Every structure is written in C-alpha cells, then in structure tokens.
Amino acid sequence: MRNRSRRGWRRVFNGVNLATLLVFLFIVTPLYWMITAAFKTPSNVEVSPPQYFPHPLSVANFTDAFSHYSFGRYIVNSAVVAVVSTALVLVLGTLAGYAMGRLPMRGRFTVLVVLLMISVFPEIAVVVPLYALLRDIGWLNSYQALIIPYTAFFLPFAIWILRNYFMAVPREMEESARIDGASPLRTIWSVVLPQTLPGLFTAGVFTFTACWTEFLMALSFNVSESYRTIPVGVALFGGQFITSYGDIFAASVVAVVPIAILVFIFRRNVVSGLTAGAVKG
Amino acid sequence: MSTSPVAPAPVDAIGRSASPRAKRHPDVFRRQQARLGWALSAPALVVVAAVTIFPIGYAIAMSLSNVTATGNGFSLSGLTGSNYSIMVQAPQWRYALFFTILYTVVTVAVEVVLGTCIALVLERLAAGRGWMMALLLVPWSMITVINAELWLYIYNPVYGVLDNIFSHIGLGTPVILGTRVPAIAALMVADVWKTTPFVAIIVLAGLVMIPRDYYEAAEVDGATGWQAFWKVTLPQLRPTIALAVLFRVLQAFGLFDLPFVLTSGGPGYSTQPLAVLAYNAMFRDLDFGPGAAVATSTALLVVVGCVAFIKVFRAQAGTEA
Numbered sequence: 001m002r003n004r005s006r007r008g009w010r011r012v013f014n015g016v017n018l019a020t021l022l023v024f025l026f027i028v029t030p031l032y033w034m035i036t037a038a039f040k041t042p043s044n045v046e047v048s049p050p051q052y053f054p055h056p057l058s059v060a061n062f063t064d065a066f067s068h069y070s071f072g073r074y075i076v077n078s079a080v081v082a083v084v085s086t087a088l089v090l091v092l093g094t095l096a097g098y099a100m101g102r103l104p105m106r107g108r109f110t111v112l113v114v115l116l117m118i119s120v121f122p123e124i125a126v127v128v129p130l131y132a133l134l135r136d137i138g139w140l141n142s143y144q145a146l147i148i149p150y151t152a153f154f155l156p157f158a159i160w161i162l163r164n165y166f167m168a169v170p171r172e173m174e175e176s177a178r179i180d181g182a183s184p185l186r187t188i189w190s191v192v193l194p195q196t197l198p199g200l201f202t203a204g205v206f207t208f209t210a211c212w213t214e215f216l217m218a219l220s221f222n223v224s225e226s227y228r229t230i231p232v233g234v235a236l237f238g239g240q241f242i243t244s245y246g247d248i249f250a251a252s253v254v255a256v257v258p259i260a261i262l263v264f265i266f267r268r269n270v271v272s273g274l275t276a277g278a279v280k281g
Numbered sequence: 282m283s284t285s286p287v288a289p290a291p292v293d294a295i296g297r298s299a300s301p302r303a304k305r306h307p308d309v310f311r312r313q314q315a316r317l318g319w320a321l322s323a324p325a326l327v328v329v330a331a332v333t334i335f336p337i338g339y340a341i342a343m344s345l346s347n348v349t350a351t352g353n354g355f356s357l358s359g360l361t362g363s364n365y366s367i368m369v370q371a372p373q374w375r376y377a378l379f380f381t382i383l384y385t386v387v388t389v390a391v392e393v394v395l396g397t398c399i400a401l402v403l404e405r406l407a408a409g410r411g412w413m414m415a416l417l418l419v420p421w422s423m424i425t426v427i428n429a430e431l432w433l434y435i436y437n438p439v440y441g442v443l444d445n446i447f448s449h450i451g452l453g454t455p456v457i458l459g460t461r462v463p464a465i466a467a468l469m470v471a472d473v474w475k476t477t478p479f480v481a482i483i484v485l486a487g488l489v490m491i492p493r494d495y496y497e498a499a500e501v502d503g504a505t506g507w508q509a510f511w512k513v514t515l516p517q518l519r520p521t522i523a524l525a526v527l528f529r530v531l532q533a534f535g536l537f538d539l540p541f542v543l544t545s546g547g548p549g550y551s552t553q554p555l556a557v558l559a560y561n562a563m564f565r566d567l568d569f570g571p572g573a574a575v576a577t578s579t580a581l582l583v584v585v586g587c588v589a590f591i592k593v594f595r596a597q598a599g600t601e602a
Contacts, residue, residue, distance in 0.1 A: 019402040048440040096325035103318030122535035124556040125580035129336035152332030213424045231426040252427040
C-alpha cells in the first residue's frame with residue numbers, strides 16, 4: 001500500500017503530489033505577497049486594485065528603510081542582543097545540562113520541572129516588575145536590559161535540550177578521561193562536548209530565534225530609537241502617522257532572511273529540537 | 282550507572298578498574314559527583330532565579346496590594362483582594378478570558394487537524410521531503426510582529442488583496458478588521474498560517490517513528506487504509522499530538538504579539554486576549570494593581586493547566602504501559 005510503484009502520468013499527478021502542492025501554496029502565497037510588496041515601487045505598494053505581479057521592480061523601499069528609518073541600527077541591536085544572549089545561554093546551559101543529565105544530584109527532577117514551568121510562564125506576568133527593577137538600576141534602554149532577561153527565560157529550554165543530548169553520550173570515554181586526571185570542566189570541553197555538538201546547534205538555533213523574534217520585553221524595556229530591536233522597530237515603523245508597508249516589508253525581508261538561512265542550514269537540528277520532548281517522552 | 286553502589290566498576294581496555302575510588306568508597310564518590318553537579322548548575326540556576334523568581338513574587342505582591350506609582354518605582358501598601366474583585370467585575374476581563382479560551386480551543390484544534398493532514402501527506406512524499414520541511418520552518422521562524430503586519434496588509438479594506446479577491450467573486454469589500462466576528466476569524470487565520478507548520482513537523486517526526494511492521498500486520502489482517510489510520514497511526518501518534526497540543530495551548534494562552542499589532546485588540550475590545558488586557562491596564566491606563574491581578578491570574582491558569590496536563594498524560598501513559 002505504502003510506496004506502491006506508480007506508472008505513467010500517475011507518477012506525477014497523484015494525490016500525494018497534488019496535496020503537497022496545496023501545502024506549498026498555503027505556505028508560500030503570503031510569503032510571495034510580502035516579498036513582492038517589498039520590491040514594488042513605494043506608490044504601487046498601496047494601489048487599488050493591488051498589483052499581483054510587481055511592475056516595475058524597485059528597491060526604493062529598501063533604501064528608504066535604511067536611510068529614512070534607522071533600520072540598520074535595529075538590525076545591529078537585534079544581532080548584539082541575540083548573539084550575546086545565545087552565547088550566555090549555551091555556556092550556562094551546557095554546564096547545567098551536563099550536571100542534570102549525568103550527575104547524581106538529588107532533587108534534579110524537581111529543578112527540571114520548575115525550569116519547564118518557567119519556560120512556559122507568560123511573559124506578561126513578569127514584565128512590569130522587571131521594568132521597575134531595570135528602571136531602579138538604570139538599565140532601561142540598554143543591551144543588558146534584554147540580554148539578561150533573555151538569557152534567564154530561554155535557559156530552561158536549552159537546559160532541557162542539552163540534558164537530553166548529554167544523557168545519550170556513552171560514559172566510557174568520560175571515565176577514562178577522568179582516570180587520565182582531566183578536571184571535570186576539561187572532560188566536558190574535550191570529551192563530552194564534541195559528541196553533543198548537534199545538541200549545541202539545536203539549543204543555539206532555538207535560543208537565537210527566540211531572541212530575534214521576542215517582542216513584549218523589547219517593547220517594554222527598550223523603546224528608545226538607539227536600542228530598539230527589529231520587532232519593535234517594525235511595529236513602530238513610521239510612528240503613529242502613516243504605515244508605509246513598502247518600508248515595513250523591505251525591512252521584514254531583510255529580517256527574515258538571516259534567520260531563514262540559519263534555520264535552513266540547521267533544519268535537522270531544529271526538527272530534532274522540536275521533537276526532543278516527543279522522542280524522549 | 283557506574284556510580285551506583287551495586288554496579289561493578291567499569292573496566293577499561295587494558296583491564297584497569299575505571300574508577301578505583303568508586304569501587305572503594307561509592308558513597309563518597311557519589312556525593313562528590315552530586316556536589317560537582319550543583320556547582321556546575323549554580324550559575325544557570327542563579328541567573329534564572331534572579332530574573333524570574335523576584336519578578337514573579339513582586340507581581341503577586343502587586344496584585345494583592347494597593348499600588349501607587351511614585352517618582353522612583355512603585356509603593357505597595359496593605360493586603361487587599363480589591364484588585365482581583367475589580368478584575369472579576371470588569372466586563373473587559375470576562376470577555377478577555379472568554380476570548381482567550383475560544384481562541385486557544387479553535388486555533389489549536391484547527392492547527393492539530395491541519396498539521397496532522399500535512400504530516401500524513403509529507404510522509405508519503407517520495408522526493409523533496411527535506412525541502413518541504415525547510416519551507417515549513419519559515420513561518421515558524423518568522424517574527425510574529427512581521428506576520429501581523431503582513432496580514433494587516435492583506436486585510437486592508439482599500440488596497441488589500443483579500444478584499445480584491447472578494448469583490449471579484451461578488452462578496453463586496455468588507456472592512457474585515459472592523460467587525461467583531463470577521464476580525465476574530467482574521468486573527469485566527471494569521472495564527473493558523475504561522476503555527477500549523479510547527480505542529481506538522483512535530484507530528485511528522487512522530488509518524489516516521491511508527492514501526493513499519495504495525496502497518497504490515499494491519500494489512501495482513503485485511504485492514505483498509507482508513508482502518509489502519511484509526512487503529513494504528515492515530516493511537517501511536519497520541520503522545521506526539523499531546524505534546525504538540527500542550528506546547529500550543531500554553532503559547533496561545535499567553536497570546537500577545539499578534540493581536541497587539543494586527544487588531545490592537547479591536548474593534549472595541551473584541552480581539553483583546555488576557556495578556557494584551559494586562560499590558561494595556563498597566564502600561565496604557567497605569568492601573569498597576571488590577572493589571573498585575575490579570576497577569577498573575579493568567580500565569581496561574583497556565584501553570585495549573587500545565588500541571589494538570591502532565592498528571593493526566595502520565596496517568597494515561599501509565600495505564601497503557
């Protein structure tokens with residue numbers, strides 16, 4: 001029944017391929033609309049009836065987004081926040097994930113469950129107290145105003161992912177490294193980590209994506225022009241007057257591309273991360 | 282395993298005992314290892330606790346006292362339940378609770394059914410599955426704010442593409458986001474587009490793990506395709522689908538970005554979920570006490586739901602094992 005061989009025209013025009021085409025169109029159509037809008041001339045973006053095929057093609061929206069608005073600034077801000085947070089999450093998460101996965105700690109299951117709770121906690125419940133706290137220490141509108149909360153909120157999920165990977169590494173190599181007199185940190189670094197590289201990629205891609213797309217905290221803590229990240233920049237584009245969709249979508253295309261490339265390269269890791277819970281139960 | 286007192290100490294290639302200390306003093310070694318574990322976890326746990334425990338505690342305190350905003354922070358006074366009674370009596374809160382539940386139930390149901398269908402299709406796909414998977418990840422990785430702007434553009438009553446299509450097929454040009462029911466539907470469509478691929482990927486991973494012999498056995502027994510789906514595929518997929526549902530429900534309950542940008546909660550407050558209500562109460566109306574009550578009770582609902590789900594799921598898994 002499955003994988004039966006199909007002959008002639010049925011090899012191409014069968015139910016599975018037609019259904020796949022529908023799925024393809026379902027995903028691609030809105031994306032097509034966004035990308036073509038970015039490449040329309042600014043006046044054609046908001047023309048009625050809409051242009052289904054942009055003519056003439058133009059990059060005016062892109063130059064606008066970077067010259068009239070400080071979109072380049074937002075990209076730099078997003079990149080700084082996401083890269084530093086991801087690095088911190090990976091370092092702290094590796095140490096904790098290794099401990100939780102490999103070492104006989106009493107109560108680690110409770111800790112893991114509490115961490116899971118924190119990772120699903122609605123952000124809205126902590127935004128105002130964090131805002132007050134950050135204001136007290138003078139951190140509003142700064143990189144650390146986002147880096148520290150992002151690190152804390154995205155660590156639990158990374159610890160879970162990394163712990164699952166650490167549990168799968170055979171113990172023998174670790175034992176012999178210890179016999180050879182390697183310190184625990186050294187053992188993790190040169191024996192265990194190389195075998196959990198896929199796990200690090202998975203946790204890294206997830207954390208980076210989460211930081212890149214986060215909106216509520218970025219909106220609450222960093223509204224000043226010079227520390228806005230991309231989501232806040234896009235949401236507040238053009239101020240309260242006119243939304244210029246051309247600029248928004250030019251910016252969006254630029255914002256979507258790096259993450260799409262990242263996800264494409266590490267698609268196996270992303271899929272295994274999404275399903276880690278399902279596989280490990 | 283080697284650290285367990287009863288297990289024999291592992292032996293390496295040349296026959297030395299791999300952990301001599303473990304052999305002689307298993308308890309000492311074990312305790313050492315546990316201490317090392319806490320030492321390694323400490324930095325992560327301290328960061329998480331510092332940034333989450335204090336704000337959670339403070340939010341609870343805010344929700345239970347009279348909050349006044351002062352020049353340098355908040356001042357809390359007295360222990361009171363008035364924030365919660367203000368909340369419960371506000372029609373906005375009751376509607377937001379209803380809306381959040383409605384939104385969660387409808388979108389998660391649609392996404393699970395649609396996502397399972399997509400996964401079933403892609404599993405049978407002979408070529409190009411990897412490409413389709415990569416494509417599915419694009420909406421998932423997209424910034425929600427951008428997704429909201431995109432659909433705002435599609436729904437625009439003057440130059441939006443949807444109204445253009447509607448007018449071609451004789452449905453006129455409705456102001457989609459200006460009326461309650463269409464606005465709710467429009468919001469759900471935007472969510473379904475972004476999140477169905479996520480569900481599809483999880484379900485697909487569950488699908489490929491079902492052992493082939495189950496299907497062969499079903500075929501030998503003369504099961505039709507439908508019967509095999511209901512009796513083999515679906516029961517095997519249950520834990521996977523349950524996990525996807527849990528993720529999605531928790532996310533949908535904290536819904537903020539999409540309605541904040543796409544509808545601003547409107548028209549009126551007809552697309553205003555709990556998180557947006559809490560945000561508006563605190564940041565726009567400066568009603569910190571009641572806002573904190575909304576936020577805290579929402580978080581409580583999420584935690585209770587999560588615990589209940591894990592309990593039920595574990596109990597079910599237990600009876601089957």
